[in-house]
Amino acid sequence: MAFLLTPVAAQAAPGDLPSPATAVSVLRVPGGGVDLSWDLPVDYGDGGLTGFVVHRSSAGVDTSYAVPFSASLSWSESDAPLDAAYAVSATNPVGEGDTGSYVAQTPVGEALIAAASDRDGGPVRMTEWALPQPVASVSRPAGQGQSDAALGMSLSPDGRMLLSTRPAPGGWQLWSEPVDRSAPPVLLWSSATVLDHPAWSPDGSRVAVGTQASVPSTYVLASTGGAPVREIPATTDPSWMPDGSTLVVSRTAGGPSLPLALVDATSGATKGTLTGTEGATRPEVSPDGRWIAFRRSRVGDVNPRGVYVMPAAGGVARVVPDTAVAVGDLTWSPRGDELGMVLTNMPGSPNSLYRSTIGVDGTPSAVSAHLGARVYQGIQRGVWVGARVAIGPAPSITGPGSALPLDASALPPGTGLTCTLDASPAIPCTGAFSIGKLTTGRHLLLVRSREPSGRESVAARAFMHDSTSPVVRLGTTVGAVTLASTTAATYSATDASGVASYDVRSRRAARGGTFGDFATVAASTTSTRVAVPLSVGYQTCWSVRARDQLGNTSAWSSERCTARPIDDRALTRSTTGWTRRTGSSSYLGTHTSTTRSGARLTVASVKARQIYLVATRCPSCGTATIYVGSTKIGSVSLVSATTRRQSILALPARSLRSGTLSIVATSKSGRLVQVDGIALRTV
Numbered sequence: 001m002a003f004l005l006t007p008v009a010a011q012a013a014p015g016d017l018p019s020p021a022t023a024v025s026v027l028r029v030p031g032g033g034v035d036l037s038w039d040l041p042v043d044y045g046d047g048g049l050t051g052f053v054v055h056r057s058s059a060g061v062d063t064s065y066a067v068p069f070s071a072s073l074s075w076s077e078s079d080a081p082l083d084a085a086y087a088v089s090a091t092n093p094v095g096e097g098d099t100g101s102y103v104a105q106t107p108v109g110e111a112l113i114a115a116a117s118d119r120d121g122g123p124v125r126m127t128e129w130a131l132p133q134p135v136a137s138v139s140r141p142a143g144q145g146q147s148d149a150a151l152g153m154s155l156s157p158d159g160r161m162l163l164s165t166r167p168a169p170g171g172w173q174l175w176s177e178p179v180d181r182s183a184p185p186v187l188l189w190s191s192a193t194v195l196d197h198p199a200w201s202p203d204g205s206r207v208a209v210g211t212q213a214s215v216p217s218t219y220v221l222a223s224t225g226g227a228p229v230r231e232i233p234a235t236t237d238p239s240w241m242p243d244g245s246t247l248v249v250s251r252t253a254g255g256p257s258l259p260l261a262l263v264d265a266t267s268g269a270t271k272g273t274l275t276g277t278e279g280a281t282r283p284e285v286s287p288d289g290r291w292i293a294f295r296r297s298r299v300g301d302v303n304p305r306g307v308y309v310m311p312a313a314g315g316v317a318r319v320v321p322d323t324a325v326a327v328g329d330l331t332w333s334p335r336g337d338e339l340g341m342v343l344t345n346m347p348g349s350p351n352s353l354y355r356s357t358i359g360v361d362g363t364p365s366a367v368s369a370h371l372g373a374r375v376y377q378g379i380q381r382g383v384w385v386g387a388r389v390a391i392g393p394a395p396s397i398t399g400p401g402s403a404l405p406l407d408a409s410a411l412p413p414g415t416g417l418t419c420t421l422d423a424s425p426a427i428p429c430t431g432a433f434s435i436g437k438l439t440t441g442r443h444l445l446l447v448r449s450r451e452p453s454g455r456e457s458v459a460a461r462a463f464m465h466d467s468t469s470p471v472v473r474l475g476t477t478v479g480a481v482t483l484a485s486t487t488a489a490t491y492s493a494t495d496a497s498g499v500a501s502y503d504v505r506s507r508r509a510a511r512g513g514t515f516g517d518f519a520t521v522a523a524s525t526t527s528t529r530v531a532v533p534l535s536v537g538y539q540t541c542w543s544v545r546a547r548d549q550l551g552n553t554s555a556w557s558s559e560r561c562t563a564r565p566i567d568d569r570a571l572t573r574s575t576t577g578w579t580r581r582t583g584s585s586s587y588l589g590t591h592t593s594t595t596r597s598g599a600r601l602t603v604a605s606v607k608a609r610q611i612y613l614v615a616t617r618c619p620s621c622g623t624a625t626i627y628v629g630s631t632k633i634g635s636v637s638l639v640s641a642t643t644r645r646q647s648i649l650a651l652p653a654r655s656l657r658s659g660t661l662s663i664v665a666t667s668k669s670g671r672l673v674q675v676d677g678i679a680l681r682t683v
Helices: none
Strands: 022-028 034-039 051-058 061-068 074-077 085-092 110-118 125-131 137-140 153-155 161-168 171-178 186-191 194-200 206-212 217-222 230-233 235-240 246-251 261-264 270-273 280-285 291-296 306-311 326-332 338-343 352-357 376-385 403-407 416-421 432-434 441-450 456-465 471-474 486-494 499-510 519-525 529-533 538-548 560-563 579-582 590-594 600-608 610-617 623-628 631-637 644-650 657-665 673-681
Touching: 022 085, 034 085, 074 137, 153 194, 153 376, 161 194, 161 206, 171 194, 186 206, 186 217, 206 235, 206 246, 217 235, 217 246, 246 280, 280 326, 291 326, 306 338, 338 376, 352 376, 471 538, 486 499, 486 538, 499 529, 519 529, 529 538, 560 673, 600 673, 610 623, 610 631, 623 673, 631 657, 644 673, 657 673
Parallel strands: 194 235, 235 280, 326 376
Antiparallel strands: 022 034, 034 074, 051 061, 051 085, 110 125, 110 376, 125 137, 153 161, 161 171, 171 186, 194 206, 206 217, 217 230, 235 246, 246 261, 261 270, 280 291, 291 306, 326 338, 338 352, 403 432, 416 441, 441 456, 471 486, 486 529, 499 519, 499 538, 538 560, 579 590, 590 673, 600 657, 610 644, 610 673, 623 631, 623 657
């Protein structure tokens, strides 16, 4: 672009009109405005140039705008029709020259929106510069209910929405509006104190904003607005870490040289500090989550004033050259490789926007580039806007079945995405990133977009992954033998992400034989106590497994086993002398008894390691001896000072035996042997 301070006639013939302006450029910025710039005409005509006329053609309607002569050779409008094309003619004392060819708009993917005032100290207003090389500026008129003045700004993760803090009668307000002005602004919150440095959470669900006061605070609220859900006193200048739950803040209580702090956005609790950031303010985390930029500007800081960049994980802070006086916010490019800064006392106009390239190792470029803004000065705050890829809301702790939603809806068709997990190679991805099974711990996902034009953006999400199954603990030991129809299975589990449910299963074996298949007792239950059904004459074993909130499922626990006795009615009276009777005090309502020595009850085809006799004990009772095959297992005395029915009497444990089981009355005749049942265990 050429600049003209004093127009003079060039190759003029008397009465000639000037030729059209040359090199007309029409850039459409993300905010919906257009920036026009042009060079001087080849032929000024007669008498020198007096001005220009911008011609706009849209929907068959031509509109003209007179532009007084100025050194900027530029013009802009804030809300331009998408189909508008433009031409620029020149004027001289003779009149207006030829219009020339109309030029269509060239969309610009990125811009810097700043709060700036006129050269002559006029009011602060929102202004937008097209990038990569600003050629003009577009003033953004305030929306309905808004003040023209804006202080702090922040961009939503997908680049569509702009946060701004603005003065209002009796206080300050926090507003949200589409960058492209496609919908009216929305008032999110009003405060009596000055609101500054708003920040949008990486998943777009919350915003944080600081205050300027003698004792400032950071407030966290839903991105849809409403009363703050958390106040974090004695902090300000919030910026979100890529985990979406941690804020980097400046601290104000305790002196001017405190390091930046990490605080929990939900609880407000301090999680730590960043060594090497003493005296830092205005922290800004890069979109890839790798770097934190901040400025030092307070008098008395041990470290020199300026803008610094350090690893977000901690490390050495590198100063950006020639940034001794940083007066406003810092803002990262959508790619995370450039830093925009509001600086003063540098070559060019004071208090202007500059940019510095940040290397892959965090080293800033040796020289910061001036962004060349011409119309407005006194810039206070700026934000780098442009559509970008985003990672949507997701649990802070993920599991093997989890997926992180990817949002590329703000980007043009044909945009490709690649995902990098930790240090693994980048892979193509779209829609959602399926996590799969990772090691338990902290992980970082980077998503990069590349548009057909070559423009790129990046998003980061740090998350905790839980692939560890719950630890199951069984409750009170189950009795070896029970006469009841059920046994209580009690259990519990612990897990970092919380226990969601339990499964309980059981299996059984008749007469101590082979166990059958498992049967489900309870599936996906939240109860820690269930009744396991027991069958007469069967040994039943149960086990449990737990499932956490993320789907990790433990292995089945060890088994707890119990046996329900065979009823006396299932025993064969192999000899005479036995009498079978009913009675409510007997196991299953019957018992079989004898007073004859040598009387025998049998049951065929048993297998057991330990045998339990269910019998009546009384003062007149005798002795019973148990055999498996020809092997004597042991004898039990049924004598007791009082009568006790349904007594469970354990025989000595043996190695596994199989065969016909015999119960023999081995006391002298006349002593009572009253049998209720026999229980068998193999485990």
